[in-house]
Amino acid sequence: MLNELITELNKRGINFIKTVDISMLSSKENMGYGVAILIGINLSPGYIFRLSKENISDHSEFGVKEHLADELAEWTADFIIAKGYKAFAQSERNLIHGFFDETTKTTSLPHKKIAMLAGLGWIGKSNLLVTKEYGSALCMCTVLTNAPIPIENQSIIMPKCGECTVCKDICPTGVIHGSTWKPGMNRDLIVDVYHCDGCLKCLINCPWTQKYMQNNITK
Structure with a gap:
């Protein structure tokens, strides 16, 4: 089933898929599911280059790919359910129904935590996931399931x-504190999410994102 799923998701624009054992997490986090599937879509090097060069805030490609990741997570959940298993897509549309705390702006099991369990990257000083391959130039969504999928x-x-x-120096609202993440660290010690305006400058200008852009941009 996993190979079939990967083939279908690749056809639909997914760039990477990770499967993770989450059975060791609390029931609040894993909602009784044992496996998480992380799907991701890269932001194009050209988009990163344009935003870097023009120093603008433009959510066009980011917004489209965030939405696509959510849609494909929901498609994945439906695919698994059709195979006779249970699945829940942690899309924005699904999480707003009791799974997102508006006061603290948190979910029980962030995509970033699943990505870290998969060894995809680390939490940067911007509080974004940073990877060696893509920097922070990626959009992700996750699916929780009880399907017997290799992890x-x-x-x-x-x-x-x-x-x-x-990221701290370029942040126009000064919400990034410059702290280095440690296991169990409170997010608010890293970034003030309540005053972040989502300009993407930390994502675009991270040296790891810039390295991804430079290695992949069409000359």
Whole structure:
């Protein structure tokens, strides 16, 4: 089933798929499911280049791919349910129905946590997931399921930001504190999400995102 799912998702525009054992998490986090499927879509190098060069805030491609990741997570859940198993897509549309705390702006099981369990990347000083391959130039969504799918948990990657403070220095609203993430650390010590305006400058200008852009941009 997994190979068939991967083939179908690749046809629909997914760039990577990770499967993770979440059975060790609390019932509040995993909602009784044992496996999480993380699907991701890369932001194009050209989009990153344009936003870097023009120093503008433009959510066009980001918004489209965020929406597509959500849609394909819901499609994945339907695909698994049709196979006779249970599944729940953690799309924005589904999470607003009692699974998102508007006061704290949190969900019980963020996509980033699943990505970290998969060994995809680390939490940067911007509080975004940062990966070696894509930087933060990716949109993700997750599906929780009880389907017997092979898993690929990896060791947690600790932050590789070092002394870099690009995201903190470029943030126009000053919401990034410059703190280095540690396991169990309160998110509010890293970023003030309540005053973030979502300009994407931290995502675009992260040196890891810039490296991804430079390695993949069409000359």
